[in-house]
Amino acid sequence: MKNNRIYSYVIVVFVYVLAILAGKYTLDSLNHENAYLEMLYADLVATSVVFIFSIFFSNSSIYDPYWSVIPVPIAYHWIQVSPEGSAIRQGLILTVILLWSIRLTANWIKSWPDLTHEDWRYKKLKEDTGKFYWPVSFLGIHIFPTLMVFLGMLPVLPAVKNDSPAGLFDFAGTACCLLAVAIEYTSDEQLRRFKKESVKKGANMDRGLWAFSRHPNYFGEILFWFGLFIFSLGTGITDNLWTISGFVTMFILFRFISIPMMEKRLLLSKTGYREYKKNVPAIIPRIRR
Secondary structure, three states: OOOOHHHHHHHHHHHHHHHHHHHHHHHHHOOOOOHHHHHHHHHHHHHHHHHHHHHHOOOHHHHOOHHHHOHHHHHHHHHHOOOOOOHHHHHHHHHHHHHHHHHHHHHHHHHOOOOOOOOHHHHHHHHHHHHHHHHHHHHHHHHHHHHHHHHHOOOHHHHHHOOOOOOHHHHHHHHHHHHHHHHHHHHHHHHHHHHHHOOOOOOOOOOHHHHOOOOHHHHHHHHHHHHHHHHHHHHOOOOOHHHHHHHHHHHHHHHHHHHHHHHHHHHHHOOOHHHHHHHOOOOOOOOOO
């Protein structure tokens, strides 16, 4: 049954419904004194539920859509407990997060065949860690990304609680997030089309947005989290400046962890990648003359 696509997606949907309900139960059980800590506890509980099923199906890729799914209920809950906030601002924030979530989750659906498939990085980690794999998976594959996404969501709470009328920062944040989603969608579709049409094994994608950045999809992702941070500036330039830590952490994660790990593999599998790496920046696009 694990190689049945419909069965696999039904299982994943069941897991995430159960995880979100567990998180909601956690929130309802707390004293509602610190919205950040309460959400963090609920987030970790939901992650733990997903981890249990990762063990049950011996597949850590069950966690993969968590990154794109969980920001929606987080934002929705914070809006629900912030009746004083501007409805327009709250609507803009929830809309851009929904669009981002739908796009990223849809991209995962297109690329994940069924429960027999597991990310190559997890397989390598399993080989490297042996009997310690599941503790490492819990901390590295499940908890660590959960904390990264939570940090990225930090600006959302002060933004949705802001009772001032929607203004320049809100529209700038919206524009930034929409541009980010467009970049991610375009780069992913260009890559998917290239893989489908390429007849040469090991051919390297260097067209479209990929001619200006080696990882334009990551650039879009980072831009999205920066857009969420812009929303928080509407409460005062310095009041919530500390929430930029989420965006900074995201940039560090992609630039110094995800990309080096991925490019180590690409250098071995893609023709001309070494030259491509010399001429094209890793994340921030370089506009050529």
